[in-house]
Amino acid sequence: MFSSLPLVLLLSPATAVLAATVTYNFNITWTTANPDGLFPRRTIGINGKWPIPTIEVNKGDRLIVNMYNGLGDQDTSLHFHGIFQNGTSYMDGPAKVTQCPVAPGQSFKYDFVVNQPGTYWYHSHVKGQYPDGLRGALIVHDNDSPHRSLYDSEVVLTFSDWYHEQMARLISRFLSVANPTGAEPVPQCALINESRDTKVKVEPGKTYLFRMINIGAFAAQYVWFEGHTMRVVEVDGVYTKPMEAGMLYLTAAQRVSVLVTMKNGTGENFPFVGSMDQDLFDQVPKGLDPNVTGHLIYSDSNKNPPAKEITEFDPFDDFLLEPEDGEVLLENPDYSFNLDIVMDNLNDGANYAFFNEITYVAPKVPTLYTALSAGQHATDPTIYGRDTHSFILNHNQVIEIILNNLDPGKHPFHLHGHNFQLVHRSPDDSGPYNSTSLQNPPKIPMRRDVVLVRPNGNLALQWHMVSGLSATMVEAPLEMQKSMKIPEDHINQCKDAGLPTEGNAAGNTDFLDLRGENQSPGRLPSGYVSSSSIDPSHFRWDTYGQ
Numbered sequence: 160m161f162s163s164l165p166l167v168l169l170l171s172p173a174t175a176v177l178a179a180t181v182t183y184n185f186n187i188t189w190t191t192a193n194p195d196g197l198f199p200r201r202t203i204g205i206n207g208k209w210p211i212p213t214i215e216v217n218k219g220d221r222l223i224v225n226m227y228n229g230l231g232d233q234d235t236s237l238h239f240h241g242i243f244q245n246g247t248s249y250m251d252g253p254a255k256v257t258q259c260p261v262a263p264g265q266s267f268k269y270d271f272v273v274n275q276p277g278t279y280w281y282h283s284h285v286k287g288q289y290p291d292g293l294r295g296a297l298i299v300h301d302n303d304s305p306h307r308s309l310y311d312s313e314v315v316l317t318f319s320d321w322y323h324e325q326m327a328r329l330i331s332r333f334l335s336v337a338n339p340t341g342a343e344p345v346p347q348c349a350l351i352n353e354s355r356d357t358k359v360k361v362e363p364g365k366t367y368l369f370r371m372i373n374i375g376a377f378a379a380q381y382v383w384f385e386g387h388t389m390r391v392v393e394v395d396g397v398y399t400k401p402m403e404a405g406m407l408y409l410t411a412a413q414r415v416s417v418l419v420t421m422k423n424g425t426g427e428n429f430p431f432v433g434s435m436d437q438d439l440f441d442q443v444p445k446g447l448d449p450n451v452t453g454h455l456i457y458s459d460s461n462k463n464p465p466a467k468e469i470t471e472f473d474p475f476d477d478f479l480l481e482p483e484d485g486e487v488l489l490e491n492p493d494y495s496f497n498l499d500i501v502m503d504n505l506n507d508g509a510n511y512a513f514f515n516e517i518t519y520v521a522p523k524v525p526t527l528y529t530a531l532s533a534g535q536h537a538t539d540p541t542i543y544g545r546d547t548h549s550f551i552l553n554h555n556q557v558i559e560i561i562l563n564n565l566d567p568g569k570h571p572f573h574l575h576g577h578n579f580q581l582v583h584r585s586p587d588d589s590g591p592y593n594s595t596s597l598q599n600p601p602k603i604p605m606r607r608d609v610v611l612v613r614p615n616g617n618l619a620l621q622w623h624m625v626s627g628l629s630a631t632m633v634e635a636p637l638e639m640q641k642s643m644k645i646p647e648d649h650i651n652q653c654k655d656a657g658l659p660t661e662g663n664a665a666g667n668t669d670f671l672d673l674r675g676e677n678q679s680p681g682r683l684p685s686g687y688v689s690s691s692s693i694d695p696s697h698f699r700w701d702t703y704g705q
């Protein structure tokens with residue numbers, strides 16, 4: 160009964176825009192995969208297959224994903240990365256934030272309208288599960304794209320990193336006393352389209368839109384096409400004025416769409432390359448090949464040459480992009496706060512990532528469910544639990560976030576539910592944000608939903624609030640109580656799993672009584688000097704973001 164073919168029903172054929180309902184039935188099960196040919200491993204697939212299907216809708220469509228957890232031994236959920244879920248926060252996917260984790264044998268229905276164009280992805284949002292395979296492309300086609308006349312056809316390319324070991328083991332070793340510096344597991348290889356040998360058939364003289372998505376766990380990749388120039392036209396679902404780029408830097412979770420015009424002759428095939436940024440790895444294992452190569456196939460009778468070695472990585476700076484819609488800088492933020500990124504050890508000996516003084520620990524009740532059950536208490540941040548690090552934000556405000564990376568690692572930052580304007584980004588090692596450095600912010604800043612904060616550098620972001628809830632930004636909870644109702648089947652799914660659906664972070668219905676809440680391990684005694692040094696973590700960002 161579960162098939163990966165989408166079922167499309169036209170709802171309102173009389174209207175100018177044909178909004179359809181697109182339904183996918185996903186049975187999430189273990190399969191076996193061996194994309195580098197070196198090690199067959201247990202991998203999470205959909206309907207018995209891996210790589211998993213691309214979700215495709217048109218802008219304005221209603222997307223329904225009927226998910227069944229057929230894993231048998233792990234919880235799961237699905238997050239649709241970059242989709243705002245305006246008014247449907249309960250469909251966003253992060254377990255313990257907007258829904259209960261879905262236990263083996265349970266089903267969950269995701270059902271929402273997609274009103275944004277462009278390139279997205281979807282993945283599991285339970286612990287660090289998605290690198291075990293549950294990660295795929297989500298494409299929102301748009302007849303009104305300002306770039307539609309500039310290309311002949313489009314190609315989706317995913318970039319990822321691949322581990323031979325399963326996440327459950329990697330994470331328990333990563334977050335352990337045996338790894339006091341918090342060194343992340345280094346992947347065994349890089350993949351394009353979950354393969355080491357992707358071939359794209361091309362026709363001479365034609366222009367292609369390549370939708371490139373980093374669906375990896377950890378590694379950012381440098382990306383380039385040999386002998387061809389790219390023109391960037393979209394980042395993270397935001398159309399941009401076309402800009403030339405010889406090379407891109409794609410952090411985990413970022414998307415960039417580029418136009419590439421093919422050569423007129425068919426005498427040669429050309430490599431395109433993804434190369435993992437090895438600065439992210441504390442130790443580069445001997446013999447690691449950070450590169451993955453695919454080919455533009457002009458003719459099957461040509462040879463597919465290996466990639467030429469390049470001497471320098473000089474990627475295009477996304478800060479220079481301008482959104483096509485010309486949205487100007489949001490001025491005079493109503494509310495501004497700092498998030499300082501640090502890595503430190505706690506008294507269990509493991510190394511944790513902190514925003515300010517807090518390392519995230521999931522609550523017993525999903526934060527959204529707390530907000531909707533708390534009545535007037537919903538505006539009190541303490542009810543969401545100390546370690547969920549909740550900020551209460553009001554409706555329709557302009558919010559500014561200053562991210563200070565006090566760590567020598569590179570960190571990607573993702574905000575659920577919104578795009579942000581990137582107002583300032585420091586070079587490496589410039590220290591925390593200093594508002595006097597913001598003399599000339601861009602008039603029309605680049606907008607996206609994932610950005611890299613440079614080592615010991617800083618960022619200033621602004622975004623405009625609408626409604627809903629995103630990670631631990633609790634947005635306009637009293638408005639939300641009036642307009643939002645969690646679907647009955649979601650409540651029942653929690654109940655079937657024996658999980659509470661109301662109460663504070665501790666599951667208490669006396670909202671001010673936080674006894675029993677989940678908390679991080681305690682602080683180390685003062686005077687302890689941590690041995691932690693380099694820690695560009697993505698895994699723990701996952702809890703907040705991806």
Ligand SMILES: *[C@@H]1O[C@H](CO)[C@@H](O)[C@H](O)[C@H]1NC(C)=O
Pocket residue numbers: 160161186187188207227229
């Ligand atoms: C999901 O797939 C598993 C393994 O093939 C199968 O046993 C199970 O019946 C399927 N469940 C549904 C709801 O289709």
Ligand SMILES: *[C@@H]1O[C@H](CO)[C@@H](O)[C@H](O)[C@H]1NC(C)=O
Pocket residue numbers: 243245246625
């Ligand atoms: C979100 O939904 C509200 C209510 O339907 C609408 O007014 C608002 O413009 C929407 N925001 C975005 C960003 O789509």
Ligand SMILES: *[C@@H]1O[C@H](CO)[C@@H](O)[C@H](O)[C@H]1NC(C)=O
Pocket residue numbers: 210212213295296314315316317352357358359360
């Ligand atoms: C690459 O993978 C994407 C989705 O995962 C698929 O849509 C596309 O057709 C693939 N392209 C090639 C050239 O294999």
Ligand SMILES: *[C@@H]1O[C@H](CO)[C@@H](O)[C@H](O)[C@H]1NC(C)=O
Pocket residue numbers: 364421422423
């Ligand atoms: C291919 O041919 C067209 C038409 O003659 C020309 O405009 C274009 O510049 C050529 N492209 C390349 C890459 O040489």
Ligand SMILES: *[C@@H]1O[C@H](CO)[C@@H](O)[C@H](O)[C@H]1NC(C)=O
Pocket residue numbers: 434447448449450467468469470
């Ligand atoms: C990977 O590519 C880079 C850039 O071309 C090159 O310097 C490096 O030697 C390559 N590594 C391997 C193992 O081939």
Ligand SMILES: *[C@@H]1O[C@H](CO)[C@@H](O)[C@H](O)[C@H]1NC(C)=O
Pocket residue numbers: 593594595596
């Ligand atoms: C911020 O920058 C200004 C101008 O460069 C400098 O005078 C000031 O000391 C800096 N403030 C901090 C807190 O570093």
